Structure formats: structure tokens, C-alpha cells
Amino acid sequence: MQIQSLDPHSPAAMSLLAQSDAYMASLYPAESNHLTDPDALAQPQVRFIGVWLAEWLAACGAVIVKDDPDGPYGEIKRIFVQPQFRGRGLSKAVMQDLESHLKAQGIELVRLETGVHQPEALKLYETLGYDRRAPFGNYAEDPLSVFMEKRLSA
Known part of the structure; x- marks a missing residue:
């Protein structure tokens, strides 16, 4: 397993994001999907990564650094693992x-933010110490939608 920064406009990333889009569209209506597009993932305040298993791009995820009146935070986006690679700890x-x-x-x-129809994602986030919260x-x-947050220890 190799984790590295990923160009969101690369063919492998575009393919994985298209699979993620299709999966989300099968679970939720458009107004409940909050997907970040490749142009937004290419911004300097974003870390977009991929997990490679040999030559296969198996998973991806991003964090966008944002600021609000309470201070800076990171927002997790686009966590997705191809179905054939699930259950191997890639999302973790x-x-x-x-x-x-x-x-x-x-x-x-x-x-x-994640959805109510993704029990595996909810379980992962809870296992990693995320708590439910109000929309942000x-x-x-x-x-x-389910909104969650976690305090990171230094």
C-alpha cells in the first residue's frame, strides 16, 4: 500500500471520483450530495491523496483547510474505496x-459530513473518535446528513 498526493485531474483520480459520484447518486438525491469537484480538490488549501495497491488506485480522500469565527479546521471530503478493495483498512x-x-x-x-445510508462510514468515523454535531x-x-467532528491531540 502506498499513499501519496494525487492530481484530481489525472485519469486514475477522475475515474475514482466518477465511481464515487455514481455511488453517492445511488444513495442520495442531488440536493443531499455535497461532492467536491476536481477543480476544488486542486486548490492549495486541499490535500487530496490516493492509496495505490500495486498499479491500482484503490482509494482516495481529501481534507480542505477552512476557517470560521471559531478558528481553522479541516473538512474531510471524498473518502472513497473501490468496492473490490473494501475491508482492507484503506479508508482508515x-x-x-x-x-x-x-x-x-x-x-x-x-x-x-456523511450520509445516513453509509453505516460503514459512520462506524469508521465513530471508531476513530468522531462525535456527532450540528451542521457547520x-x-x-x-x-x-450526519455531521461529525473530532479534536486532534497535539
Whole structure:
């Protein structure tokens, strides 16, 4: 397993993001999908990574550094593992890398939005110490969304 920064416009990344988009569209209506596009993932305040298993791009994830009146935080986005590679701990490895990236920048708070129809994701985030919270940033209440956050220790 090799984790490295990923160009969101690369063919491998575009393919993985398209699979993620299709999966999310199968679970939620458009108004409940908050997907970050490749142009947004290419911005300097974003770390977008991929997990390679040999020549296969098996998983991806991103963290966007944001600021609000309470201070800076990282927002986790685009965590996705190809179905044939699930159950190998890849999403946990992605999350740990993204959290380490935030800690290295001195950012101690990480937030995310996920959906109610993704029990595996909810279990992962809870296992990693994320707690449910109210909507944040530009998100509104949505019965299909779950908002979570975690304090990172220094």
C-alpha cells in the first residue's frame, strides 16, 4: 500500500471520483450530495491523496483547510474505496494520513459530513473518535446528513 498526493485531474483520480459520484447518486438525491469537484480538490488549501495497491488506485480522500469565527479546521471530503478493495483498512489509512497532515499544520479540529445510508462510514468515523454535531460551515439541516467532528491531540 502506498499513499501519496494525487492530481484530481489525472485519469486514475477522475475515474475514482466518477465511481464515487455514481455511488453517492445511488444513495442520495442531488440536493443531499455535497461532492467536491476536481477543480476544488486542486486548490492549495486541499490535500487530496490516493492509496495505490500495486498499479491500482484503490482509494482516495481529501481534507480542505477552512476557517470560521471559531478558528481553522479541516473538512474531510471524498473518502472513497473501490468496492473490490473494501475491508482492507484503506479508508482508515486515508483518514489517519489526513489527520496527520492537519496536525502538522497545527490544526486541531476536523469536521465532516456523511450520509445516513453509509453505516460503514459512520462506524469508521465513530471508531476513530468522531462525535456527532450540528451542521457547520455552509451546510443546512438535512435528515440524510450526519455531521461529525473530532479534536486532534497535539
